[in-house]
Amino acid sequence: MKTRFLLLLGALTLLLTSCSTDVDLYADPEEIPVIYGLLNCEADTNFIRITRVVHASDNPLLDAANSSLSEYPGKLDVRLTEFRNDDSIRQIVLDTITLHNKQSGIFYAPNQKVYYTTEPLGTNNGKNKYKYKLTIVFPDRVVTTEAKLVGTSSFGPKSLALNFAKSVIGTRRPYHFHPALNASVYRVDMSFTYHERRTPLSDTIPHTMRWHVGTFFESDLGFESEDDYILYYYPADFYGALEDFIGGDTAVPGLKRFLSDYPATITITAGGGNLREYLYYLNMVNQANPNDTDFTTIPGAKGVFSSIMTKTQRMRLGDTTVPDLIAEEKWGFAFMGGQEP
Numbered sequence: 001m002k003t004r005f006l007l008l009l010g011a012l013t014l015l016l017t018s019c020s021t022d023v024d025l026y027a028d029p030e031e032i033p034v035i036y037g038l039l040n041c042e043a044d045t046n047f048i049r050i051t052r053v054v055h056a057s058d059n060p061l062l063d064a065a066n067s068s069l070s071e072y073p074g075k076l077d078v079r080l081t082e083f084r085n086d087d088s089i090r091q092i093v094l095d096t097i098t099l100h101n102k103q104s105g106i107f108y109a110p111n112q113k114v115y116y117t118t119e120p121l122g123t124n125n126g127k128n129k130y131k132y133k134l135t136i137v138f139p140d141r142v143v144t145t146e147a148k149l150v151g152t153s154s155f156g157p158k159s160l161a162l163n164f165a166k167s168v169i170g171t172r173r174p175y176h177f178h179p180a181l182n183a184s185v186y187r188v189d190m191s192f193t194y195h196e197r198r199t200p201l202s203d204t205i206p207h208t209m210r211w212h213v214g215t216f217f218e219s220d221l222g223f224e225s226e227d228d229y230i231l232y233y234y235p236a237d238f239y240g241a242l243e244d245f246i247g248g249d250t251a252v253p254g255l256k257r258f259l260s261d262y263p264a265t266i267t268i269t270a271g272g273g274n275l276r277e278y279l280y281y282l283n284m285v286n287q288a289n290p291n292d293t294d295f296t297t298i299p300g301a302k303g304v305f306s307s308i309m310t311k312t313q314r315m316r317l318g319d320t321t322v323p324d325l326i327a328e329e330k331w332g333f334a335f336m337g338g339q340e341p
Contacts, residue, residue: 151309161318183270
């Protein structure tokens with residue numbers, strides 16, 4: 001699985017401020033809308049990025065770096081129509097704001113205009129299911145696309161601990177979680193936090209190591225019931241990441257690294273069907289024909305409009321993981337208990 005494919009879901013969730021290179025910069029000289037939006041019912045603010053591809057010169061890269069060519073002038077008519085159980089409930093008109101932290105790349109940076117709303121979105125439950133239709137009025141066309149809202153309150157981790165014991169290195173370990181409604185792709189990340197004290201008189205400073213476990217389609221997951229999905233992680237990945245994170249700073253006289261009762265976290269981001277379709281196609285393109293960019297989930301435009309939900313849970317370390325870490329004297333780990341030092 002290509003790195004670009006694995007990281008795209010994470011890049012899209014960061015307020016859609018990372019640059020995308022999936023638009024064909026060498027297409028025919030016409031104006032092509034480019035739309036990225038991932039609705040999250042738990043977010044205070046939802047953003048939709050709307051740009052365009054316009055070729056005004058013989059150098060597409062220069063055109064892409066020109067904000068006056070990439071951005072639509074003024075403010076477009078952009079709105080969300082909310083549906084509850086297929087009944088239209090309300091319309092939400094989006095406003096514009098300029099973000100100032102877009103990463104540099106092919107497309108213009110660091111400032112970029114995006115559309116946003118602070119209106120709270122609906123929450124799926126046993127009685128009500130929500131979907132949203134995005135409508136954008138462009139100078140030469142009207143683009144519409146729909147996305148079912150992802151998630152319910154039951155979505156999230158189910159297992160109580162992560163097992164990185166030395167005895168299970170070389171195997172894969174199961175992790176159980178409750179699936180999200182309308183989700184068909186899951187990105188999984190883990191983190192490990194310890195508190196470091198260099199000398200008996202120095203301050204204790206927290207350090208957090210993070211690593212990406214994988215991006216899983218439903219077909220990649222196991223399940224015991226409709227309410228019990230299983231993903232798999234590898235303890236060897238934890239030790240490899242820890243070795244890189246700590247580096248050569250080991251066996252320092254007086255150094256101690258303290259572990260709390262819940263030093264690990266797991267973060268699961270669920271994505272809707274449109275996002276799954278988009279990621280799947282990109283993976284196939286990367287393997288077969290990197291120059292094929294005809295696919296889109298939005299008729300009349302490029303990009304993707306879907307929904308996500310993220311759940312993070314603090315975790316214990318199971319089995320003999322803590323004794324195994326303490327036994328590695330070069331790392332200086334010690335168990336302190338509690339939540340914080």
